[in-house]
Amino acid sequence: MYLEIEKLSKEYGDLLAIDHFTSRWEDHEIIGLVGPNGAGKSTLFKIVAGFLEPHQGNIRLNGENVSLGAVAYVPEFPDLFPVLSVWEHFKFISLAYKINHWEQEAQEYLEAFQLTDKKNSLAGELSKGMKQKVMIAISLLRKPSVLLMDEPFSGLDPLSSRELQHRIQRLKSPNRIVLVSSHNLNTIQSICDRVLIMKHGVLLRDQKMSAILNETRQKGFETLEDFFLEVTRFGNS
Template identity: 40%
Template structure:
């Protein structure tokens, strides 16, 4: 039986006269990867920031493991990895982990830190300064930093933009590793082929609304298209019908 770890209900976020997020509802199950996709301005990043508490919602409910998202304990269960990783240029890879351990008041973290860096093939970069890392390595370091406090849900914004094919492969493998460990990932992305091949479910947004949600097979059935129809074709069909 699926274990619901996040429930968003009738979420609204307005900027003056614009509904950036217009009464959307969806849920995430434990141990799944979900793509949040849609055109620019669809409300994807605003949705994620409302869930994280970085933006104040106008109305609606956000419940994480049975508790309101404003709860202090809940915030420790979440991790946010923005499109541009927050890496300090003059800190080493190891010093980034140490800094995060201090932020979360975690003692005896060194052994776990080495295991995390080994898992993501960064142990040999332990003493490398942040400014010398490639974008792919910075993305992986962001994940490693997030793992120090053992969050349950990762919110990741456009993680693959600007990466070379090798870095894309490595980062997707990293996401699969997190899933195998029972972590839940909500990935905001425009890269539909990645969403189709990596994610268990897809949520399509446009103009602040959820237009479609489900597995690729469920979306094909809803659109009444063939089993060979790509997510790109489904996406264009869904978003073009809603003007």
């Protein structure tokens, strides 16, 4: 499975938020999307998810137009209904996407994400980490071909962040494309197989993590963060 993005651009007035972005994303790997504030990461995710229309460019999933429901987007701030319980969110998604016989799979996700004891809790009562896990779980119930997670670790304590990292690593599948954006480069290094580096809507790098780390060592940088700062400071260093 693959998703191809070709010469994608998005403007907000005089601001070019996405500038001729071209990339190919494949399944069975975790892809990290990094860049400074204003790089265009969230805008890119929203375009791929169908929430925003690009001004130009094409997005194809396995060579075809991306169908409704093929992409699941988990925003930085979990968008749950505060007066619905965790289980009611699963039920709502099953009705919205016409998913039959969903209960057993939903229960499995509750167990996998350690949410069983929160099954009947209202979403408004959950911590941010719990809400993130609920968002990911109900997204997976839809069986999306592409899963986009925008800053999923933002605001989490170290233990919750580490737990979520482990969960995300287990999402790799031959039938699922997974992208994660984060400002935490140590986290990206830990969980991702490939890295995209953006600045001002431009894709500066699109490489395997192993190649990025090898170049980091060759250039004498001590950390991935040092390499990232060099690339984003001077463009394609």
